[in-house]
Amino acid sequence: MILYSGTKNASSWSFRAWLALKEAGLRFDLKSVDLTEPARGDALAAVARFSPSASVPALMVDDVVIFDSMAIMEYANDRVGGDLLPKESKARAVARSLLAWQHSGVTGLCPALSFESVFYENKRDPTAEETADAKRLLAAWCDCLRRSGGPYLMGSLSLADLAFVPTIMRIFSHVAVPTRWAEAATWMDLLLQRTSVVEWMEDARRLDPVYLPDYRDGGRV
Ligand SMILES: N[C@@H](CCC(=O)N[C@@H](CS)C(=O)NCC(=O)O)C(=O)O
Known part of the structure; x- marks a missing residue:
């Protein structure tokens, strides 16, 4: 392949x-x-x-x-025989909802807080829309972790966790995780320490940052 x-x-x-x-x-x-x-x-x-x-x-x-x-x-x-999604149908549907949420936008956050910005030395503050989406995500992640018992969103590692890795990088390279979302913080640490994530990020950090002209004002030029 x-x-x-x-x-x-x-x-x-x-x-x-x-x-x-x-x-x-x-x-x-x-x-x-x-x-x-x-x-x-x-x-x-x-x-x-x-x-x-x-x-x-x-x-x-x-x-x-x-x-x-x-x-x-x-x-x-x-x-891999479906091992990256839950076996139980309702849990699988929830995992797919999370995947679809990420895939169809997280529109308050992703368009202007680009993945490129993770690698910028001077970061701007997130906008109100970006912060609102980040809070929605944190609440959803904590709810999943409480229901499943962790350590990943659906219990064991699934596509839902992997889908959010770049978004976690986007937000939390700009702001610290607020302490009230402790379960989410623990989950993020675990996820971001996976060999796969570390390998991609190490390669990415070796490249020159790609500066996008619309970053400073939140993409609203
Ligand atoms: N829905 C597509 C989106 C892929 C996408 O937008 N990729 C960008 C690069 S990150 C791209 O190739 N854009 C081409 C273009 O904008 O012309 C997917 O999930 O694969």
């Missing part, structure tokens, strides 16, 4: 797909697609030759392309 992935400091979508493949223990080659300007246009045009969405991540499996991060995560889960 070949995973076409955005540069490691600039593609949270690729990060999630890569984490699921790694945590499933699957072997794959990684091809890095340069998303920085001015290379971006040509790089994505090359991806468009084999992937209808012309975006990354894209996973080539034999002669088939899986061209969406959530589909790649679900494929990784299928390849």
Whole structure:
């Protein structure tokens, strides 16, 4: 298999797909697609030759392309007999709701607080919308951890935990976790110490930060 992935400091979508493949223990080659300007246009045009969405991540499996991060995560889960989602149907539906929440936006937080900003030396303060989404996430994570008993959201590690890794990085590289969300803080520490997460982040930190012009004012230029 070949995973076409955005540069490691600039593609949270690729990060999630890569984490699921790694945590499933699957072997794959990684091809890095340069998303920085001015290379971006040509790089994505090359991806468009084999992937209808012309975006990354894209996973080539034999002669088939899986061209969406959530589909790649679900494929990784299928390849390990469903071990990366809960077996019980209601719990599995909750895990998929969390995945879908992340996948369809976390729109108050993700658009302007880009993954690229995790690597900036000078951080701005989060906006009111970003803070509101962060609180919603923290409350949902704590609720899951209390219901499941932890140590991961659904008990054992699942796609739901992996989906949130880049978002955790986005928020908590900008602000400390408030002490009232202690369960979430413990879960984040555990998750961020996983070998897979550490490997990606170490590679990402070696790259030059990708500065986005709309970062300073929360993306509202
Ligand atoms: N829904 C897609 C989104 C992927 C996505 O937007 N990837 C970005 C890079 S992180 C991209 O390739 N964008 C191409 C473009 O904007 O033209 C997925 O989950 O894979």
